[in-house]
Amino acid sequence: MGQFLHGRRCGNGLLLRFDAAGLGLVDPGEPKTAPVRVDFSAGAIQRRSRDSLRGQNLLRAIGNCEAVLDATAGLGRDAFLMASAGKRVRMLECHPVVHALLADGLRRAGEDPDLAPTIAGMTLEQADFLGWKANGRFDAVYLDPMFPKPEKRARGKKEMAFLQRLVNQAESSRGSRDSAASELLPRALGFARGRVVVKRPSREGWMNDCKPDFSYRGRLSRFDVYLVRTED
Numbered sequence: 603m604g605q606f607l608h609g610r611r612c613g614n615g616l617l618l619r620f621d622a623a624g625l626g627l628v629d630p631g632e633p634k635t636a637p638v639r640v641d642f643s644a645g646a647i648q649r650r651s652r653d654s655l656r657g658q659n660l661l662r663a664i665g666n667c668e669a670v671l672d673a674t675a676g677l678g679r680d681a682f683l684m685a686s687a688g689k690r691v692r693m694l695e696c697h698p699v700v701h702a703l704l705a706d707g708l709r710r711a712g713e714d715p716d717l718a719p720t721i722a723g724m725t726l727e728q729a730d731f732l733g734w735k736a737n738g739r740f741d742a743v744y745l746d747p748m749f750p751k752p753e754k755r756a757r758g759k760k761e762m763a764f765l766q767r768l769v770n771q772a773e774s775s776r777g778s779r780d781s782a783a784s785e786l787l788p789r790a791l792g793f794a795r796g797r798v799v800v801k802r803p804s805r806e807g808w809m810n811d812c813k814p815d816f817s818y819r820g821r822l823s824r825f826d827v828y829l830v831r832t833e834d
């Protein structure tokens with residue numbers, strides 16, 4: 603597993619370790635697998651945020667909204683895409699290990715002159731959106747909680763598989779995953795001035811069975827858009 607400076611067991615057999623490349627999540631049972639870390643300079647994330655930015659369904663769904671709350675930030679890939687398109691993105695992540703990975707990725711990216719301007723548009727807080735308080739609203743609130751049937755999304759994607767192992771364990775020890783998930787949409791609607799965007803698996807139903815105003819559908823995922831009509 604190479605040299606590392608600090609390591610800490612963090613649930614479901616995974617180890618959070620700090621090495622010269624930063625913070626990473628590893629499975630000690632899979633010593634040949636590279637650590638999962640947040641690396642905004644990686645090829646895939648760079649391609650996604652450079653090429654045909656306007657054609658991305660997430661950005662089409664967010665539309666002209668400038669101030670976005672990403673209430674379920676995860677490893678920050680969607681937030682980075684939105685920030686690459688010039689959005690100001692405030693991120694919330696409730697899981698301490700996922701938050702630590704993302705905070706470390708942001709720190710390293712902030713030191714990279716090519717990435718720093720994008721990172722400057724992103725802020726991160728460790729918080730559970732369901733108990734979070736803020737003054738004012740956001741142009742858009744984005745929700746991408748764990749997909750209802752995680753194993754499909756995780757297939758072949760190590761990052762998502764690790765994330766699911768961590769987050770699902772935390773949720774099952776907290777209990778009532780479904781009731782918590784059902785609170786996300788009404789809460790997001792309360793924080794949005796313009797719209798709420800919900801990422802879903804393409805073939806799954808709407809969140810809370812609530813029909814969106816419109817959707818952008820891709821091969822694997824779909825972005826459901828709920829428009830908010832407010833007086834202010």
Ligand SMILES: C[S@@+](CC[C@H](N)C(=O)[O-])C[C@H]1O[C@@H](n2cnc3c(N)ncnc32)[C@H](O)[C@@H]1O
Pocket residue numbers: 673674675676677678679680681694695696697700729730731732746747748749765769
């Ligand atoms: C599927 S991941 C998000 C992936 C993210 N969109 C990305 O691009 O990397 C879902 C994340 O939402 C977080 N989450 C779920 N419920 C939350 C809540 N109520 N408040 C804050 N974070 C939450 C989970 O801990 C998990 O890290």
